[in-house]
Amino acid sequence: MNQGPASQTILVVGGGIAGITAAVEAAETGYEVILLEQSPALGGRVSAFSRYFPKLCHPTCGLEINYQRIRKNPRIKVITMAKVESLSGQAGDYTVLVKTKPRYVNEKCTACGDCAKATDVRVSNSFNYGMDKVSAAYLPHEHAYPQKFVIAPEVIDTPDADNIKAACKYGAVDLDDTESVFELKIGAVIWATGWKPYDATKITPYSYGASPDIINNLEMERLAAHDGPTGGKILRPSNGEPAKRVALIQCAGSRDTNHLPYCSRICCLGSMKHAVYVREQYTDAVVDIYYIDIRAHDRLEAFYRRVSADPQVNFIKSKPGHVEIEEDGTPVVCGEDTISREVYARSYDLVVLALGMEPSALTDTDAPHMGSRDDYGFIVPLPGDEPGLSSAGVAGGPLDVSMSVQSATAAALSAIQAVRKATAQSGALE
Amino acid sequence: MNNQILNPGVYLCGGCGIGESISLDALEQVAGKEYKVPVCRQHAFLCGDEGRALIEADLAAGNVNQPIVAACSPRVMTDQFTFEGTPAIRANLREQVVWAQPAGEEDTQMLANDYLRMAITQAAGTVPTVAAPEGEYSHTILVLGGGSTGLNAALAAANTGYEVLLVERDNQLGGWANKWSKTLPHLPPYRDPQPNTINELITTVEAEPAITVLTGSLVTKTEGGPGKFNVTLSQDGSSRVEHVGAIVVATGWRPYDANNLVHLGYGLNTDVVTGIELEELLTNESLQRRSDNKPAKTVMFVQCAGSRDPDHLPYCSSVCCEVSIKQALQIMQTDPAASVYVLFDELRTPGTAEEFYRQAQKAGVVFIKGKVKSVSADLGVTYDDVMLGQEVTLQGLDMVVLATGMVPNSTNPEIEPAENGAEQLLDDVNPNTPLSLAIKIIDNDAKEVVPPTAEQAQASEPVSAALPGGPLLNLQYVQGPHIPMLVDGFSDSHYICFPYETRRTGIYTCGPVRRPMDMAEASEDAAGAILKAIQSIEGAARGAAMHPRVGDLSFPKIGLDTCTKCRRCTIECPFGAIEEDENSFPILIESRCRRCGTCMGACPVRTISFDNYSPNMVLGMIDAVEVPDEFDEKPRILIFACENDAYPALDMAGLNRYQYSAFIRVIPVRCLGSVPLLWVATALEKGFDGIMLMGCKSGDDYQCHYVKGSALAKERLSKIGETLKSLMLEEERVTMAEISIADSHSIPDVIDGFVETIEGIGFNPFKGF
Amino acid sequence: MAVSSDTSQKYDLGFARWVYQNVKGGDKLSMCMQCGACSGSCPIGTEMDHGPRKLIMMVRAGMKEAVFQSNTLWNCTSCYRCTVRCPRGIPVTHVVQGLAAKAVALGYASEVDTARFAHSFWWSVTHFGRTDERLVTAKYYFSFGFIAGIKKSLDNLKIALGMVMKGRMHVGLPHKVSDNKGLRAILEKATEIEMRDKQGGAES
Structure with missing residues (x-):
């Protein structure tokens, strides 16, 4: 049945914090690992966070260590701009079809930046969620790994592409780069496909898109980041003025049977962190956090205590009904304060929707064989399932960073057990 | 193998703007004339196939066994510049010279020249690391x-x-x-x-x-x-x-002791039970009261009983909401007519557990947001009913269930507390405690040193009363048994x-x-x-290190011939890797070691070193810098930068082309904890005008990957003030900057600000001595 | 069918369970998590003494009298915002209407000001197929008694005249829909369906 010995290679799909962790942990235990990432750089969601709760430290700190672990470990092969097309087989003997998008830049790139100077074309900066623009020849961000430029498809087949190619002294620009599909022989697969924010426009009462001053929690992270569109200043997108009256609306999509029925776990703490961002910048700022229940587990409770001790951060137990827009574009949050019974309509400089997490695997990776999924699309292996497939991080349910890493470490062990078992069985068959 | 003669080869890259900004020929002069390096080659694209072939050919021919690559940062192109499994020594001419400095300037060239001198010196002070596992290893x-x-x-x-x-x-x-x-x-x-x-x-x-x-x-x-x-x-x-x-x-874990919850009725009535006690009463039959075995038709769960309470457990025990929901559902399933209430402050069913909450509501469990005030002996629960906006006393309950929290079994409460190591039971690591204790002891008596006693350790702060008991493993570590x-x-x-x-x-x-x-x-x-x-x-x-220097085969070697048994290395090691032998000499338990070099930073007599990272190597690098005399009006500032955060931030400043003073010379260090004061003193004697230690945040939310490197550096620097004064040097010449990896944008301000301070003070009077 | 008589006892679930079983949409009420989206979405939330969110908590708390005397039941305009936005799928509008219907059936309506108005409104609609401002207000004012009716009418005379002057209130016979007979038939059918649903609902 098996053709030759079982494959011992572990495929990790998704290069966010969970995928990176699963990959390095498996590789450092001695296994060959292929790490696939669909975007041009590793790091996933966390690389676009300004800071982590509750320590308010920078995600790049841990990512730097992880990238050094990857650089030093010959057992890990990183493939960016890649997706799984299909998967078949069983533990020890999976056939995985991988499709890569063209980067138009090859391994010779030194990140010198000459290509970026060769074009005036600016494209939407996806790292900053489209809040600003970058050159059509760009490094995804200052801490990008791999540190290789990308050419935006928008300029391909235009004279700018030729200028970009001519500017590169190292022959690193490859305008003939194409989509490619190749096959991998894999022993076990870890799905670390992560999450995406719930589509805010589906929550129509909250008027996302109707005013530039209604943003989401991920955009708030970029506003606070030193390499974000505002250089780290929390400014109103409408007029660039400091955002000093800020509303943070919890459960935007989460805990709502019309949208995401589950709780996304991280948003309460994330919003409290946002309150700190604002208060650190403006001594006279006032932040209102609208919530149903504040879910600050274990020692994170101390962070809740710390933030709620700030007299200029108000916790208002209320799920707002809607956000209205005044004629000048000012957002007005309307609802009932369930404790005082006041029915309020309050204007803000900035309204931040704490959007819930939706599994990316819901639509982005429709490999037919990901293992058992729950009703929400999270990958949750069930007892008796195929042992070669496991999930790490938010692919398996809403988790915070620490729990994602914990889950990824366990997934690495599970994948190792699967390839060991398959190897033992194929050995027995021979 | 370690004794082989070092044949360095210098490879200068002209790519990424290096060739346009500085003179590679001048660098070749430095290598050839000053250091007599026999092999020195230039290439416009060293990381390309052709460039690397140049190096590989020399290695294959045996001309060179230690390549020195003067190109980009050692953080990048690691695959390209690793030969036969060993990374080349790197001089960072790209990110930290030409990208951060104006092209064609004398100061830019001087900076590049010095970085090459430092790399060549570093190579001379580096011995290939060899794994040294010894004896039998258990795999159990x-x-x-x-x-x-x-x-x-x-x-x-x-x-x-x-x-x-x-x-x-x-x-x-x-x-x-x-x-x-x-x-x-x-x-x-x-x-x-x-x-x-x-x-x-x-x-x-x-x-x-x-x-x-x-x-x-x-x-x-x-x-x-x-x-x-x-x-x-x-x-x-x-x-x-x-x-x-x-x-x-x-x-x-163990449950929080409900005897502390008398205000919640525990002990006043046998039908006030904890969630744990309720588990034993839950069967497939409908719930019966403990007191009289009568059916419990009305039951109230009181959440956060002892948790999230400054008088009891400050933290949230995470599981109690879901456990009470489970128990409430079990009661409803055996008796759908029962009245079950859950009194909560914040209902915490994160993630998909929200489904469980809904299931309980569907079954008819009534959730009441409120703050409990008291539970009386007749089972009356008084609380602020927040949603109704009034105080309510619920009477006529058959049973009250207290959802008590979790206390970690990080000690064994069934055995006696240990004699030493009490400070380990304090909240979090107190980075300064071991050091200040150590210094106190050393100050008292430099020769006869005694380990810190339990009283000394306890003197700083009282041990949390929540954690009685003895150590779980009774670790025989200098740092204590816990x-x-x-x-x-x-x-x-x-x-x-x-x-x-x-x-x-x-x-x-x-x-x-x-x-x-x-x-x-x-x-x-x-x-x-x-x-x-x-x-x-x-x-x-x-013989390889664990996280974060995974796979590192180097380890500290302790030269006992000059060791003064001062105990600083044993006490300051964040991982307890150094023990003492019967003669009080330090001995390294190699597999515990994480290779941070804190011991090296602690050692006052520089007798601790790694094969590829040693006091002498760094002293050589400091000495390799050409310090112009004061008439040149070019100050020199030495920066020791933590390789995990500050050094990448410096690189990213270069990547962003932020410009800053060319008077600085950066030496990457494994951790600020590995920097001995000797390096600072030597640099000052050499004529450096200022010294900056660039590292991560210390304190409660410390960033140091070796626990207390920044805190130790801060502590050590606080001791140098006296030394500086005695040398008639200004204290401001030595400083510490907190730089996180995301601070690339503030690098120019930090550096230029310090250079300005130094220029204000004036040149180091030791210059030229 | 009987409502629990003991309403002084807080959180006696007798009333809540009666509501769950007997009020339209009540079977979903136990799902409420008191987020306030309903009350916060209500366009006339400021005009309500309790609002739907608190009303639901009061049902749970067994506050029968206060629930049936609440103006929340009568001020609802059936815009359905609360129902559409409820994150727990509770048909809040139906519950409020259902409680109003029970209030009428149990005789609470006559005590509530807004209920009287609703009664007058309904009278006009069923008689003419339209609301006649004069007759609705007159019937409402005189429901307080003859003297009170005169007094209230006089108090509002100025407004009425103003409306007439601006052409906002017509004089003469009440307008009627052209097919008043058809309207009757529709209303009879609706009543029949409602009764049938109620019986069916009780069975399931």
């Missing part, structure tokens, strides 16, 4: 704690091919899980209480040939390190020593992105001793801890 994993976490840990190890010694203090396996009537649902559809499968788990573990179960047993002493732990076990009054490779601690705690008595990691970071290499905690968590999460956590335990065993057997 000891799992301490036979509850559900420990059982899952043991199975995870056995299923990966490792032998397990499972030690349980009780006479039977299973722990608290034996008491659960049902368990929480962690699989789709996440709605109904699940059958308790602890008996099946115990049966599986007992049938597993790779697992040896020892019940009724305690660990009384632990010595050694990863791969070589010697663990003394006592069972039935007899004791024996087991040789194990790694230890996973799964000692779990596994260090983080906060609230939990033995968790300080790092968000590295939850299995441990301050005792080879020893990993998992389950509720690490953080309040339910059984499903603890099972996953157990698997994670087992993977780390396996890595620590295999790493030890290869």
Whole structure:
């Protein structure tokens, strides 16, 4: 049945914090690992966070260590701009079809930046969620790994592409780069496909898109980041003025049977962190956090205590009904304060929707064989399932960073057990 | 092999703007004329195939055995510039010279020249590292704690091919899980209480040939390190020593003592029970009261009984909301006519557990947001009903259930506290405590040094009353017998992105001793801890370091001939890797060592060094810098930059083309904790005008990957003030800057600000001596 | 069918369970998590004494009298915003209407000001197929008694005249829909369906 010995290679799909962790942990235990990432750089969601709760430290700190672990470990092969097309087989003997998008830049790139100077074309900066623009020849961000430029498809087949190619002294620009599909022989697969924010426009009462001053929690992270569109200043997108009256609306999509029925776990703490961002910048700022229940587990409770001790951060137990827009574009949050019974309509400089997490695997990776999924699309292996497939991080349910890493470490062990078992069985068959 | 003659070759890259900005010929002069390096080549694109072929040809021909690459930062192009498994020595001319300095300037060239001089010197001070594992390594994993976490840990190890010694203090396996009537649902559809499968788990573990179960047993002493732990076990009054490779601690939790909750009626009425006590009353029949066996038709659960309460447990115990929901559902399922209330402050059913909350509501459980005030002896619950906006006293209840929290078993309350190591039970690591104690002792008597006594250790702060008891492993470490705690008595990691970071290499905690968590999460956590335990065993057997310098084969070598037995290295080691022999000389337990160099920074007589990182190597690099005399009006500032955060930030400043003073010279260090004051003093004697230590944040939310490097550096610098004064030097010449990896944008301000300060003070009067 | 008589006892679930079983949409009421989205979405939330969110908590708390005397039942304009936005799928509008219907059936309506108005409104609609401002207000004012009716009418005379002057209130016979007979038939059918649903609902 098996053709030759079982494959011992572990495929990790998704290069966010969970995928990176699963990959390095498996590789450092001695296994060959292929790490696939669909975007041009590793790091996933966390690389676009300004800071982590509750320590308010920078995600790049841990990512730097992880990238050094990857650089030093010959057992890990990183493939960016890649997706799984299909998967078949069983533990020890999976056939995985991988499709890569063209980067138009090859391994010779030194990140010198000459290509970026060769074009005036600016494209939407996806790292900053489209809040600003970058050159059509760009490094995804200052801490990008791999540190290789990308050419935006928008300029391909235009004279700018030729200028970009001519500017590169190292022959690193490859305008003939194409989509490619190749096959991998894999022993076990870890799905670390992560999450995406719930589509805010589906929550129509909250008027996302109707005013530039209604943003989401991920955009708030970029506003606070030193390499974000505002250089780290929390400014109103409408007029660039400091955002000093800020509303943070919890459960935007989460805990709502019309949208995401589950709780996304991280948003309460994330919003409290946002309150700190604002208060650190403006001594006279006032932040209102609208919530149903504040879910600050274990020692994170101390962070809740710390933030709620700030007299200029108000916790208002209320799920707002809607956000209205005044004629000048000012957002007005309307609802009932369930404790005082006041029915309020309050204007803000900035309204931040704490959007819930939706599994990316819901639509982005429709490999037919990901293992058992729950009703929400999270990958949750069930007892008796195929042992070669496991999930790490938010692919398996809403988790915070620490729990994602914990889950990824366990997934690495599970994948190792699967390839060991398959190897033992194929050995027995021979 | 270590004695081979060093044949350095210098390779200068002209790419990425280097060739346009500075003169490579001038650099070749430095290598050839000043340092007599026989092989020196230039290439416009060194990381390309042709460039690397140049280096490989020299290596193959035997002309060169130590390539020095003067090109980009050592953080990048690591694959391209690693030859035969050994990374080249790098001079960072790109990110930290030409990208951060104006092209064609004299100062830019001087900076590049100095970085090449420093790299050549570094190469001369570097010996190839060789793994030095010695003796027998055990591959057995000891799992301490036979509850559900420990059982899952043991199975995870056995299923990966490792032998397990499972030690349980009780006479039977299973722990608290034996008491659960049902368990929480962690699989789709996440709605109904699940059958308790602890008996099946115990049966599986007992049938597993790779697992040896020892019940009724305690660990009384632990010595050694990863791969070589010697663990003394006592069972039935007899004791024996087991040789194990790694230890996973799964000692779990205990309920918060409800006797402290008299205001919630506990002890006033037998029908006020804890959630744990309720488990034993929940059967397939409808619930009966303890007092009179009459049916309990109206039951109120009081959440956060002792949790989230500054007078009791400050933290949230995480699982109580879901447990009360489970119990409420069980009551409703046996008696749909029952009236069941859950009084909560914040209802915490994160993730898919929200489904469980809805299921309870659907069954008719009434959730009331309110703050409990009191529970009276006649079962009257008084609380602020927040949603109704009035105080309510609920009368006529048949039973009140207190959802008490979890206390971690990070100590064993059944045995006597240890004589020393009390400071380990304080909240979090207090980075300054061990050092200040050490310094106090050293100051008192430089020759006769005694270890810090329990009284001295306790003098700083009182030990948390919530954590009585003796050590779990009774570690025979200078740092004390306990596994260090983080906060609230939990033995968790300080790092968000590295939850299995441990301050005792080879020893990993998992389950509720690490953080309040339910059984499903603890099972996953157990698997994670087992993977780390396996890595620590295999790493030890290869002589390689664990996180964060994974795979590093270098280790500190201690020259005992000049050692003064000052004990600083043993005390300051964040990982307890240095012990003392019978003559009080330090001895390194290599497999515990994480290679940060804190010992090297601590040693006053520079007798501790690594093959590729040593006091003499760095002193050589300092000496290699050409310090112009004061008439040139070019000050020189030496920066020691932490390689994990500050150095990448400097690189990213270059990547962004931020410009800053060319008067600085940067030496990357493994950790600021590895910087001895001698380096600072030497640099000042050499004529450097200012010294800056650039590292991460210290304090409660410290960033140091070696726990206390920044704190130690700060502490050490605070001692240098006196020295500077005695030399008639201004204190401002030596400073420390907190730079995180995300601070690339503030690098120019920090550097130029310091240069301005130094220019204000004037030149170092020692210049030219 | 009987409502629990003991309403002084807080959180006696007798009333709540009666509501769950007997009020339209009541079977979903136990799902409420008191988030306030309903009350916060209500366009006339400021005009309500309790609002739907608190009303639901009061049902749970067994506050029968206060629930049936609440103006929340009568001020609802059936815009359905609360129902559409409820994150727990509770048909809040139906519950409020259902409680109003029970209030009428149990005789609470006559005590509530807004209920009187609703009664007058309904009278006009069923008689003419339209609301006649004069007759609706007159019937409402005189429901307080003859003297009170005169007084209230005089108090509002100025407004009425103003409306007439601006052409906002017509004089003469009440307008009627052209097919008043058809309207009757529709209303009879609706009543029949409602009764049938109620019986069917009780069975399930």
